[in-house]
Amino acid sequence: MISSGCDGLWYHIEDDCELMLTCEEYRGRGSEVVPSGCVPSEIEGAVDDSCGVFVASTGKDSNAGTRAEPVATLAEAVRRAADKRIGAYACAETFEEAVELPAGVRLFGGLDCANGWSWIGEEKKTTVAPVDEALALKMMRGEGSVRIEDVSVRAANARTSGASSIAVLVDGAEAELVRCELVAGDGAVGAEGEDAPSEVPAQASPGNAGTDACSDLDTSGAPDEALLGGAQVENACGGDALSIGGEGGAGRVNNGGSGQIGEPGALGAAGSGEPAAGDWSCAAAGTGQGGDNGAAGQAGPAASGLGTLSSSGYAGVSGEAGKAGQPGQGGGGGGGAKGGAAICLGGVRGAGASGGSGGAGGCGGLPGQGGGAGGASIALASVAGKVTLKDCVLKAGNGGRGGAGGDMQPGGLGGLGGVGGTGMGGSKAACAGGQGGQGGNGGPGGGGLGGPSLAIAYRGEAVRQEGQTMLMPGTAGAGGPGGSSNVEENAGAEGVSAAEQKFP
Template sequence: MRTLGRTLLGTAVAVVLTASGCDGLWYHIENDCESMLTCEKYRGRGSEVVPSGCVPSEIEGAVDDVCGIFVASTGNDDNAGTRAEPVATLAVALRRAAEDGVGVYACAETFEEAVEIPAGAKLFGGLDCANGWTWVGETAKTTVAPGEEGIALKVMRGEDPVRIEDISARAADAQAPGASSIAVLVDGGTAEFARCELVAGNAADGAEGEDAPSDVPAQASPGNAGADACSDLDGTPGPDATLSGGAQVVNECGGELSIGGGGGDGNVTNGTGGDVGASGALGAAGSGEPTAGNWSCASGGTGQGGDNGAAGDAGLAASGLGRLSSLGYAGVSGGPGKAGTPGQGGGGGGGAKGGAAICSGAMPGAGASGGSGGPGGCGGLPGEGGGAGGASIALASVEGKVTLKDCMLKAGNGGKGGAGGDLQPGGLGGLGGVGGVGVSGSKAACAGGQGGQGGNGGPGGGGLGGPSLAIAYRGEAVKQEGQTMLQPGTPGAGGPGGSNNVLENAGAEGTVAAEQEFP
């Protein structure tokens, strides 16, 4: 006697042959439809149509081993995949089933894994594997619930249709800033869901926009002082003797310049006016002392202060719907603010005249020179925009063809939009340089004007609140049959604009809908 082992579509059949009965046994096996898998209920195996004897909800009793790969949480991925020796994970069961062209049959238990469903797959849940693998899908589902953030069940792109029955896909609450919670995503495939529960968790709030530095920019350097009268005697005194006014001072602010105007010169017969400050609308120069007449710094000799810089524009508040793709949902972040402009430089102070005999030893000498204007302060830096809140979506279909039969879809709460970043105030302008001191009755020269304050930076815009959607789709609308129920949650609030929404640039609230089409 000898034993012959045969494998019939994944099922091992041991046949005992004797020398005298060999032909008879072979005849019996070849005419036994159960042994040869040729019975009516097995026809269509590996095709788009599931054999009638292999649909759990349509038969009495247990599903036969030959229908496909069986999976239970107590199984082992090295097992044969039969009812007696199930595999442990849906991922392995789906891979083996795709190789054999059969379905996957899962116990009504929880599988803590994110599952990708290949095109053409057939996944049947709701089986009571403790009582002969009978169907109990009306009261107990097979739960797909990955413990970590991510899409619980993703149907991959392909031409062959996917069939999923009695599955409860549950996405965890999102954790990373701006992350979404999506129970099921159909990426361009064709899928039919029957008696399934698709439940999304709560989405995460958007990231806060980065604040500008909290320290105000350092005050600009002061203007240079003018020279005192008669300090030219160490040189060559005479009717053309001149004392230069305080030199201009430059403040560089990230590539932009603010310049305080130089002080006016002092000489023997007349002081000259100071220079105008530079950068934008200029600080006015102080006038010099005329040859004759009453003149004082109070009546126009002092350099005028520079204008303040302009505040930066606020970042745009986030609005709109966001974008749906094969990667999931992406919201709209708030816009960054703009930097403030530097303040204008102050004008230089006017110089004074000296005289023929005002200095020591009755020598002629130049009058005092004016101080230079202070440069303007640097503009404040802007705040960054707040991030978008994540979405809570029970079913997302991207160019897919999806049918729901007697399913329940429930979304959680959308994430709040992130707050825009705070602005930085502009820096103070430099003080004007003092004018030189007069002697022996000659007048003092005038001070330069103070530089203008830099403009404040713009606050960042608030991020868009995350949506809460039972169905989100791009392309073909999802078909609904039977008693399908759609339950959205609460949308996320828009993030406030930076610096306590001082410029009212908060992001918009997220969308809430049972069904929402995306462009």
């Protein structure tokens, strides 16, 4: 023990060296040097006013910060203590505020303010317990280590979707906690994935009707040699998604033309046109076939993994959105009929009826969005810190359930095929187009990751534990269910429950 000449106090030096320190050198050493008689648990009675700044809920932040005139908030006591490189001394009562400790600060709790500021830390501690959802206590990186004695830090239950409850976060600091209690509340449930619209997309446009035989006489009374089939119809479903109903086959004098296949897809075959000779009917091969149904969108992958730990806290993994359903194929166009000599009124030669076009396919359904991650419950989170616990109790609450994936939208119905044109003078009627295929259902969203429950979460150096330190994790959050019918298939993974968990 040596005298520094600062306020007439004696100082403990960690290595017990016989070294003379000036006031500036002492203050530069930060918490490595603690004045003799300024550690409440090591003396009888109260520490001296010169040891630091005193705080009680009955005080005022405008006060001098002595035992007789304490400040009212931990924030003010810590600010003054950091400026002067001295300690902060707190009554064994509850302070409903979140606290941030700069590097080099020492916070001593467990003091009986009603009885001379003596130490009662083993029986009752100073409690840091912000009422609102917040990180209760954070230690900042910098020069000098942080020391906390006889403080109970209690984080409130998280309320915002996916938010975490963390009692203490060490952001790159060197810290020692002695006889402290770190208690985290419950993590919040993850946000629900947004559902796709519940209304089914509108039914696609029907095909266009074919033209009746002999319907295109010109002013001279001479009919056309060919009548075009019903024009193709399209259904634009957004982006590059497009469904086309096949054009109807043309009606001609000596034979009928075949319709066109619907797009896109492998079915939707077109009806064949009436040949120049031989049997032919719409029932046999002339009617356009219905289009293939669109493929359903893939379900969104469910969330898995551990999540990440940073100076901002914990971030979980959300489920992913599903994929949109594909549009149905357009129906095939109907076949056209042949005409002939003397079929039109007046006994003139004319073209047969043309086929109706296929209906457009329905649009695919929209996907559900992924569910959000559940919030974590972490008693102590250390990010690149060097932390030592001595005779501490760490207790985590429950992790939040992952959010459910959003429900998908069903695909829309395909349009009806257009009717074929009617015959004339004994010629046959042309054939109808096929109905468009139904659009594929959208994919449901994946469920979010369940929140972890961890007594200690760390990235970098493991937390050192001494004495009778106890670690008590809670129950991890369940993974969020998948959307729509995929409740189990793409549910998010359950969170982790562990006394200690290392993060990458």
